Amino acid sequence: MNALLRMEGVCAGYGAVQALNDVSLHVDQGEIVTLIGANGAGKSTLLMTLCGEPRARAGHITFDGAEITALPTHAIMRRGIAQSPEGRRVFPRMTVQENLMMGAEALGQPGDELPRVLELFPRLRERFAQRAGTLSGGEQQMLAIGRALMSRPRLLLLDEPSLGLAPLVVKQIFGAIRRLNATQGMTVLLVEQNANLALRLAHRGYVLVNGRITMAGTGAGLLARPEIRDAYLGGAAH
Amino acid sequence: MKPAAALRDAALAALVAFGLFAPLVGLRTEVAEGGLALRGRWDDVAWLCLLAFLGRFALMALAGRRLHVSVPAWLHRASRYAVPCCLGLVVVLPWLPFVERYELDLGILVLTYVMLGWGLNIVVGLAGLLDLGYVAFYAVGAYSYALLSLSFGLSFWVCLPLAGILAAFAGVLLGFPVLRLRGDYLAIVTLAFGEIIRVVLTNWVSLTGGPNGLSGIPRPGLFGLAFTSEEGGFADFFGLEYDPVHRVIFLYYLILGLALLTNWVTLRLRRQPLGRAWEALREDEIACRALGINVTVTKLTAFAIGAMFAGFAGSFFATRQAFISPESFTFIESAIILAIVVLGGMGSQLGVAIAALLLIGGTELFRDLAEWRMLIFGAAMVVIMVVRPRGLVGTRTPSIALGERRAIGGNYVSEGH
Numbered sequence: 001m002n003a004l005l006r007m008e009g010v011c012a013g014y015g016a017v018q019a020l021n022d023v024s025l026h027v028d029q030g031e032i033v034t035l036i037g038a039n040g041a042g043k044s045t046l047l048m049t050l051c052g053e054p055r056a057r058a059g060h061i062t063f064d065g066a067e068i069t070a071l072p073t074h075a076i077m078r079r080g081i082a083q084s085p086e087g088r089r090v091f092p093r094m095t096v097q098e099n100l101m102m103g104a105e106a107l108g109q110p111g112d113e114l115p116r117v118l119e120l121f122p123r124l125r126e127r128f129a130q131r132a133g134t135l136s137g138g139e140q141q142m143l144a145i146g147r148a149l150m151s152r153p154r155l156l157l158l159d160e161p162s163l164g165l166a167p168l169v170v171k172q173i174f175g176a177i178r179r180l181n182a183t184q185g186m187t188v189l190l191v192e193q194n195a196n197l198a199l200r201l202a203h204r205g206y207v208l209v210n211g212r213i214t215m216a217g218t219g220a221g222l223l224a225r226p227e228i229r230d231a232y233l234g235g236a237a238h
Numbered sequence: 239m240k241p242a243a244a245l246r247d248a249a250l251a252a253l254v255a256f257g258l259f260a261p262l263v264g265l266r267t268e269v270a271e272g273g274l275a276l277r278g279r280w281d282d283v284a285w286l287c288l289l290a291f292l293g294r295f296a297l298m299a300l301a302g303r304r305l306h307v308s309v310p311a312w313l314h315r316a317s318r319y320a321v322p323c324c325l326g327l328v329v330v331l332p333w334l335p336f337v338e339r340y341e342l343d344l345g346i347l348v349l350t351y352v353m354l355g356w357g358l359n360i361v362v363g364l365a366g367l368l369d370l371g372y373v374a375f376y377a378v379g380a381y382s383y384a385l386l387s388l389s390f391g392l393s394f395w396v397c398l399p400l401a402g403i404l405a406a407f408a409g410v411l412l413g414f415p416v417l418r419l420r421g422d423y424l425a426i427v428t429l430a431f432g433e434i435i436r437v438v439l440t441n442w443v444s445l446t447g448g449p450n451g452l453s454g455i456p457r458p459g460l461f462g463l464a465f466t467s468e469e470g471g472f473a474d475f476f477g478l479e480y481d482p483v484h485r486v487i488f489l490y491y492l493i494l495g496l497a498l499l500t501n502w503v504t505l506r507l508r509r510q511p512l513g514r515a516w517e518a519l520r521e522d523e524i525a526c527r528a529l530g531i532n533v534t535v536t537k538l539t540a541f542a543i544g545a546m547f548a549g550f551a552g553s554f555f556a557t558r559q560a561f562i563s564p565e566s567f568t569f570i571e572s573a574i575i576l577a578i579v580v581l582g583g584m585g586s587q588l589g590v591a592i593a594a595l596l597l598i599g600g601t602e603l604f605r606d607l608a609e610w611r612m613l614i615f616g617a618a619m620v621v622i623m624v625v626r627p628r629g630l631v632g633t634r635t636p637s638i639a640l641g642e643r644r645a646i647g648g649n650y651v652s653e654g655h
Contacts (some may be wrong), residue, residue, distance in 0.1 A: 051527075051528070053527065064242070072532075073527050073530065074527075074530045074531060074532040074533075076530075077528075077529065082529075082530075083494025083528045083529075085524065085525060085528040088523060089522050089525035089528065090522075091517070091518050091522055092522075092526065094514075094517060094518065094519060094521060094636070095635060095636045095639070097388055097636070097638060097639065098517075098636055098637060098638060100515060101514065101638060102514060102515070102518050102529060102531075103529055104616075105511035105514060105515070105532040106511075106515065106526070106530045107527040107529075107530050108511070112326055121406075129636070130640060147529065148528075148529075151529075151530065200384035222491075
């Protein structure tokens with residue numbers, strides 16, 4: 001099968017620090033793929049390298065068969081990749097509506113996706129005219145994902161959507177990601193520290209340790225591996 | 239705050255005041271026989287310390303209450319009519335009975351700063367790029383007009399867009415090296431850029447005339463009609479009696495038109511994706527990158543458009559003065575324009591206009607007070623920042639909304655950075 005996104009032998013880093021070492025992975029059309037790993041394993045760097053900052057020092061990244069390794073960030077986004085960045089990064093002084101519109105306008109699109117985004121996250125409709133900085137953490141995360149969806153991406157990158165959120169809110173957001181995948185066939189690459197939840201949601205998963213991929217498999221398969229349980233699930237039954 | 243604590247605080251303030259004023263005010267050197275003599279002025283120092291004590295005490299006593307002055311409801315309702323009324327007043331100003339040559343000149347000066355404030359507002363207020371060298375673009379515009387008209391005999395109306403383009407080019411030139419800089423670092427480089435332009439103007443004597451400046455810059459005409467007493471001039475053509483004020487009135491409407499053009503373009507751009515991208519850039523540059531905004535282009539357009547309006551204002555300045563020299567483009571000009579933007583409220587068009595009127599018109603009002611003028615100027619700035627830390631008009635109107643636009647409260651707009 002032809003993968004939507006493929007990384008082959010990618011190395012990247014900051015200055016003398018090598019954060020990613022010979023990373024290869026692929027995401028197929030319509031899949032949810034998760035990338036789990038401890039703090040500092042290079043998960044966020046991997047997503048950022050996909051977006052061209054920092055640039056890959058070696059290896060190839062292809063999206064829909066075309067090489068995107070050397071493209072500038074905005075050109076990569078224009079091809080149909082959208083990101084909900086770590087720490088949400090909504091525009092605090094702009095309204096929810098303006099934030100959402102930015103997601104579409106940044107790529108010169110009219111914002112026709114708005115009704116679908118509001119359907120996915122009805123809370124955003126209630127907060128529509130409110131300043132984004134006054135939203136709760138969960139609502140801001142919904143806004144960040146909704147903003148990314150506004151450009152009708154073919155691949156959605158989510159960087160730690162559960163960060164600092166209450167379990168109930170995390171459940172809501174993961175439910176929305178599942179629905180997005182099931183009803184719209186959205187392809188998602190999810191970076192998470194919450195390995196338990198992420199592996200339950202994802203079709204497939206990769207484990208990143210010190211910038212290298214050490215394990216790969218189906219979500220359920222990885223969840224059953226004892227070494228994953230010990231390292232990322234605290235050895236607990238859940 | 240408890241009275242005892244307030245008293246202690248006030249006493250401390252008085253002590254600091256004593257430390258400051260004792261050498262500054264308390265000791266005065268006077269020419270005496272055989273050299274200088276030192277004379278004490280301790281009664282003045284005492285008065286100043288008492289003033290500091292009472293002022294601090296009053297401030298501390300009030301501290302329990304809200305110090306922020308909020309706009310009363312009736313003023314909010316009236317503000318809808320305020321802008322059209324002000325605009326009407328500005329348009330008819332030259333025809334009002336009490337308006338003489340002096341008032342018109344002052345009006346032109348204030349409008350020039352309003353225009354500069356609106357131009358800088360694009361860079362600082364909307365895009366959030368702190369620019370301390372804005373006067374450089376003003377200088378580029380002024381020298382562009384002066385040199386083009388003196389060397390090639392081009393008319394004002396041809397030079398005006400050219401000066402704007404050249405200033406915009408200078409803006410892009412500054413923009414490129416500072417693309418990666420933010421905040422303090424950006425401010426320092428822009429400050430240096432402003433100084434570089436001034437130093438070049440001072441030292442490139444063969445082109446700019448150096449410190450002597452350029453004089454005899456041609457005056458603009460109205461569709462080829464010059465404002466002279468000769469036949470074929472403006473007065474002659476319309477069958478009016480020649481009056482030098484005609485030219486001043488013309489200049490007044492010219493700068494008014496240019497300022498309104500700046501305002502109109504800014505307001506239009508704010509509602510376009512580009513304007514919203516500027517605001518998003520001010521909020522969070524990394525998020526902008528993550529969304530796929532071309533940050534380079536967005537920043538450069540902000541610099542270029544802001545600089546272009548400074549260039550327009552600069553050529554207006556050159557044609558009004560008929561003489562320019564590097565002295566008119568010192569750092570203090572940049573500082574005043576920035577003060578207008580910050581005091582007016584970052585990103586607020588109305589606020590900038592009010593701040594320009596207060597700062598430029600206000601200092602003119604206190605002209606009789608000579609050197610005390612700057613003291614009042616500084617005190618006024620401190621008072622505004624204490625009372626309304628987000629600027630005079632600290633609210634932000636969303637650039638898109640369903641139904642009625644609701645202003646976003648000042649509490650949510652930037653403060654102090």
